[in-house]
Structure formats: C-alpha cells, structure tokens
Amino acid sequence: MNNIRVRFAPSPTGALHIGGVRTALYNYLLAKKYNGTFILRIEDTDQTRYIEGAEDYIMQSLKWCNILPVEGPGMGGAYGPYRQSERKDLYKKYAIELVTKGRAYYAFDTPEELDAMRLREKEKGNHSPLYNGAIKKSMTNSITLSDQEVKERLESGAPYTIRLNIPSDETVIVNDIIRGEVSFQTNDLDDKIVLKGDGMPTYHLANIVDDHLMKITHVIRGEEWLPSTAHHVLMYRFFGWEDTMPTFAHLPLILKPNGKGKLSKRDGDKLGMPVFPLAWKGKTPEDSFDGFKEHGFDPQAVLNFLAFLGWNPGTEQEIFSLDELVEAFSLDGIGKSGARFDFDKAKWFNEQYISSKNNKTLAVLVKPLLEEKGYNATDDFIETFCGMMKERVTFYKDFADKGYYFFEPVKEYDAKTVKKKWKDEHKNNFNKMIEIILNTDPFDPTTMENKVKEFITENELKFGDLFPLLRVAIAGIVKGPPVFDMIALLGKEEVKQRLEKATEFFENTTQQKV
RNA sequence: CGCCCUGUGGUCAAAUGGUGAAGACGUGGCACUUUCUAUGCUAAGUUCAGGGUUCGAUUCCCUGCAGGGUGACCA
Numbered sequence: 066m067n068n069i070r071v072r073f074a075p076s077p078t079g080a081l082h083i084g085g086v087r088t089a090l091y092n093y094l095l096a097k098k099y100n101g102t103f104i105l106r107i108e109d110t111d112q113t114r115y116i117e118g119a120e121d122y123i124m125q126s127l128k129w130c131n132i133l134p135v136e137g138p139g140m141g142g143a144y145g146p147y148r149q150s151e152r153k154d155l156y157k158k159y160a161i162e163l164v165t166k167g168r169a170y171y172a173f174d175t176p177e178e179l180d181a182m183r184l185r186e187k188e189k190g191n192h193s194p195l196y197n198g199a200i201k202k203s204m205t206n207s208i209t210l211s212d213q214e215v216k217e218r219l220e221s222g223a224p225y226t227i228r229l230n231i232p233s234d235e236t237v238i239v240n241d242i243i244r245g246e247v248s249f250q251t252n253d254l255d256d257k258i259v260l261k262g263d264g265m266p267t268y269h270l271a272n273i274v275d276d277h278l279m280k281i282t283h284v285i286r287g288e289e290w291l292p293s294t295a296h297h298v299l300m301y302r303f304f305g306w307e308d309t310m311p312t313f314a315h316l317p318l319i320l321k322p323n324g325k326g327k328l329s330k331r332d333g334d335k336l337g338m339p340v341f342p343l344a345w346k347g348k349t350p351e352d353s354f355d356g357f358k359e360h361g362f363d364p365q366a367v368l369n370f371l372a373f374l375g376w377n378p379g380t381e382q383e384i385f386s387l388d389e390l391v392e393a394f395s396l397d398g399i400g401k402s403g404a405r406f407d408f409d410k411a412k413w414f415n416e417q418y419i420s421s422k423n424n425k426t427l428a429v430l431v432k433p434l435l436e437e438k439g440y441n442a443t444d445d446f447i448e449t450f451c452g453m454m455k456e457r458v459t460f461y462k463d464f465a466d467k468g469y470y471f472f473e474p475v476k477e478y479d480a481k482t483v484k485k486k487w488k489d490e491h492k493n494n495f496n497k498m499i500e501i502i503l504n505t506d507p508f509d510p511t512t513m514e515n516k517v518k519e520f521i522t523e524n525e526l527k528f529g530d531l532f533p534l535l536r537v538a539i540a541g542i543v544k545g546p547p548v549f550d551m552i553a554l555l556g557k558e559e560v561k562q563r564l565e566k567a568t569e570f571f572e573n574t575t576q577q578k579v
Numbered sequence: 580c581g582c583c584c585u586g587u588g589g590u591c592a593a594a595u596g597g598u599g600a601a602g603a604c605g606u607g608g609c610a611c612u613u614u615c616u617a618u619g620c621u622a623a624g625u626u627c628a629g630g631g632u633u634c635g636a637u638u639c640c641c642u643g644c645a646g647g648g649u650g651a652c653c654a
Contacts, residue, residue: 174652192580268654374591401584409604414604455617543614
C-alpha cells in the first residue's frame with residue numbers, strides 16, 4: 066500500500082467522544098504503518114450545531130493521546146483549507162455539476178411541505194416515507210416544474226436545495242474492508258439533500274468532494290455511516306470518480322456497558338466513568354465533566370484499551386506501546402461486532418501502565434497531584450513513595466488518595482486492630498520493639514526488619530501480635546506497603562512522633578473501654 | 580415498520596469442516612506476603628435456536644430469534 070492518505074473528520078458539536086478517539090487512532094495507525102498521511106478535517110457545515118471550543122478540544126485530545134495529524138487546520142498541508150465552512154463556495158459548484166449531469170435537481174419544498182408529505186404518507190401506511198421514486202414526482206422540484214418556472218424561482222432568490230437524483234431499480238454494492246460486500250437497492254434510498262437552503266453542503270456532498278480533492282485513500286469511520294455509504298458510492302459514480310474512490314472500513318461501534326445502544330455521555334455520568342478523553346467545561350455544571358485524563362488515566366493505557374475494543378493482533382500480547390500498535394495494526398484485525406465498554410478492563414490496562422513505569426517518571430507525573438492536595442515532599446521522597454505505591458493503585462490520583470498517610474499525621478486509628486491487639490501482655494514488647502526500631506542505624510528497612518525479627522524470635526513472640534499495631538501506629542490503617550519501607554521513608558523523627566502519639570492514643574482508648 | 584450490520588463463557592476475544600474450543604478482564608479458591616496490593620497456580624462458565632449440506636459442523640447454506648445501526652435542509 067502506497068501513498069496512504071486517511072482523515073479523521075469530526076464535527077465540532079461538543080466534546081470528542083471516546084469512540085471518536087478510537088476512530089482517530091485507527092486512522093493514525095494505518096497512516097503511520099504505511100508511511101502515509103493522517104489528516105484532520107473539521108466538518109462544520111451545520112452552523113446550528115457548532116459549539117465554541119469543540120475544535121480546540123479535539124486538537125487537545127489528539128495531542129494528549131499523542132496521535133496528532135500532520136495536515137489540518139493550523140497545521141498546513143497542500144489540500145487546505147481543512148475546515149469545511151471555509152470551503153463553502155467550492156461545494157456549490159460540484160452540486161450544480163451534478164444537476165447539469167442530471168444526477169441531481171433543484172427542490173423548492175419548504176420544511177412544512179416536507180412534514181406534510183411525510184404525515185400524508187404515514188397515514189397511508191408508509192412507515193418511512195422517502196423523498197424518491199414516485200414521491201419526488203409529486204413535490205416541488207426541477208423534475209416536476211417546467212424549465213421556465215425553475216429559472217424564475219432561482220432568479221427570484223427563492224430558497225432551494227439540491228437533491229441527489231437516485232435512479233430506480235438498481236443495486237449498489239458497497240465494498241467494505243471489514244464487512245465485505247454490502248448491497249443496497251436504490252429504491253430504498255432517498256434523494257438526499259446535498260446542498261442546503263443556506264448554501265452549505267450536507268455531510269454527504271462535502272465529504273465526497275473533500276475526500277476526492279484531498280486524495281483520501283481509506284475512509285475509516287464508524288458503522289453508523291454504513292447505511293449512507295450507498296449514496297456516497299453513487300456520488301463517486303455520478304462525478305466520475307469511481308476509479309479513485311477510497312476504500313471503506315466501517316468500524317464496529319462501542320456499546321454501553323449493558324450492550325444496549327451506543328456508548329453515550331449519559332453512561333459516563335450514570336456509572337461514574339469517563340467517556341471522553343479530557344474534561345469539558347460547558348456553560349452549565351450539567352454540561353461539564355471530567356475525562357480519562359482527570360480520572361487518572363495514562364494516555365497510553367487509554368489508547369491501548371481503545372485499540373483492543375474491536376481490534377486484536379491475533380497474538381497473546383495485550384500491552385502495546387504506540388509504536389508497537391503501529392507495527393501490529395491491520396485493518397483485517399478489526400472485528401465486525403460492536404464491543405461493550407468494559408471499564409474494568411480499562412482499569413486493568415491503566416494499572417499495567419502505571420506499575421511498569423519507573424519511579425522517577427512516576428514521580429514527575431504524581432508530584433503535581435500531591436501538591437494539589439497540599440502534600441509537599443522532596444523529589445527523592447516522592448520517587449520512593451511512587452515505587453512503594455505503584456502496584457497498589459489504579460489511577461494516578463490514587464497515589465494521593467490512597468497514600469495520604471505518607472504526607473499527613475494519622476488522624477484515625479483502625480479501631481478493630483487496636484481493640485484486638487493492644488493487650489497488656491504485648492504492651493511491653495511493643496515498646497521494646499519501638500525502641501529497637503528507633504535505635505536502628507542505619508535507618509533502613511532491611512537492618513530494621515532483621516533486628517526486629519531477631520528480637521521476636523529470641524523472645525518467642527508472634528509477628529501477628531506486634532506488626533499490625535505497628536502498621537496502625539504509622540499509617541492508621543492495615544493496608545499499604547511493607548511497614549519497614551514506610552518507616553524508613555518517613556524518617557526517624559517523623560516515626561518517633563507518630564509512635565508516641567499512637568501509643569498514647571492506644572492506651573487512652575482501651576482504658577476507656579475497660 | 581423498511582433497509583443495513585452483527586451473533587463464540589458475565590465482558591473483550593482467538594481458532595477450526597473432525598481429538599478435551601486459546602488467551603485476557605471479571606468472579607471463587609489456593610500459594611506467597613502474618614497488612615493491602617502485585618504475582619503464580621487453580622476452579623466455574625461458552626460456539627443464539629431450528630432445519631439443511633456432509634461420514635462429520637461452532638465453522639458452509641436457509642429460516643427464525645436476539646442485539647445494534649440507520650431512516651433530517653445533523654453529522
């Protein structure tokens with residue numbers, strides 16, 4: 066495959082959905098793999114749905130994921146402009162070309178007339194009325210009107226649309242790399258509007274014209290486009306561009322966790338999981354939400370997870386760097402059926418990525434999150450801390466959320482452990498153990514542990530009687546990294562204070578209970 | 580309702596016209612760790628249904644059923 070040119074063509078109607086990120090990723094992977102070109106095209110032909118900031122959000126998202134296009138708005142490229150609104154004048158010419166060729170026609174029906182027609186048809190028992198075949202002969206358009214009437218209407222500046230003139234009784238075959246041959250009957254196809262009343266093209270026209278002009282070789286997009294691809298194929302034929310028509314690949318959809326429908330923003334809200342890459346700040350709180358980034362995901366993990374939703378390399382390898390994905394990717398490896406969004410699997414990928422990172426890298430990423438919580442420490446401290454915590458966290462933010470006791474004094478002691486273990490017969494030994502720990506020099510985990518174990522063995526004591534208390538005294542809870550690692554990192558002074566405070570607390574609470 | 584797509588364990592999925600249908604996530608158990616993790620081992624669980632072709636079908640064909648998509652002067 067040579068000179069591959071693919072495009073990701075989102076509409077700036079809001080935040081970029083995670084399914085869009087996957088589409089972008091597959092496009093990116095194919096381009097990279099074959100040394101091709103990955104293009105971003107903004108499909109902003111619907112002025113009514115345009116959302117300020119959406120285009121920027123798309124760029125930021127691709128940037129975060131590290132799958133940036135090389136041609137697109139603000140990036141240059143020989144086939145610009147890359148915003149369809151800036152190409153507006155271009156499309157009309159092509160629409161009229163179709164009219165001239167008899168493959169499209171002017172239509173003057175008002176929205177009200179269209180509604181009336183649909184209502185009329187429904188009453189007749191036609192459940193999905195199509196503007197085509199017999200019906201178009203009953204509407205107001207350049208097929209039913211005389212040339213003179215059409216001319217007058219156009220000259221009077223009356224609003225009009227241009228509709229595709231779909232032929233009858235033909236079969237259109239769509240060749241899809243993922244789905245094989247998909248055939249449609251033209252009688253089931255409607256005469257789609259290609260140029261709207263406001264002079265803007267619809268998706269269908271703009272898409273075909275731009276893909277042709279931008280020399281796109283592969284159209285990789287969501288399955289929701291499959292039904293209209295018959296129209297697209299017909300348009301390539303009408304224009305005489307069939308020999309350079311791109312190859313289609315319609316991706317299976319990402320479904321809701323329960324499998325009922327496409328994944329949507331609501332699912333994220335409802336289930337407390339991100340559905341977008343980055344946070345979006347809408348006009349209202351309801352329209353604002355966090356993304357994978359804010360949730361504490363590593364972008365590589367997100368990409369790896371998304372890549373596997375509908376694609377797999379056919380081997381047992383699951384963890385792939387972006388370069389490895391490029392290497393392994395193939396359109397044939399894409400499945401046909403929709404994949405449910407499995408948040409557990411996403412979490413697993415993230416755990417894998419976090420725990421495989423070296424401590425220094427982690428420290429750089431985690432430090433700002435700690436500072437956000439008011440936790441300050443030296444870089445060395447954070448680095449060691451990350452090393453201890455990285456196999457115990459799922460998200461980046463967990464470092465601060467689960468490792469808080471490294472940065473603040475213990476506020477609460479696990480009551481169960483205190484009650485169960487703080488017994489008279491152990492108190493003395495516990496105090497002796499503390500003394501041994503505090504007198505350890507050098508103050509490192511191994512030395513400490515050896516000395517304490519020696520003490521326990523010599524006095525025929527049990528680890529289980531002393532260690533839980535020690536952990537609770539240091540951290541408050543019976544969770545976390547090896548206790549001597551924690552002690553060593555916290556340092557002698559801090560540990561001394563914590564132990565003193567703890568023993569005092571242990572003594573008080575248990576005495577009250579007696 | 581029309582048209583289109585899809586149908587392998589709870590989820591993501593591999594493979595095959597013919598021995599016991601990979602693997603991963605999740606779930607249970609065991610080991611390790613006298614914490615929590617991680618890790619290793621292990622268990623349970625599956626070819627949507629019915630026909631047909633065939634010596635033999637999860638695989639090929641048909642029908643049914645189920646799920647999804649689409650049916651705008653939205654993309």
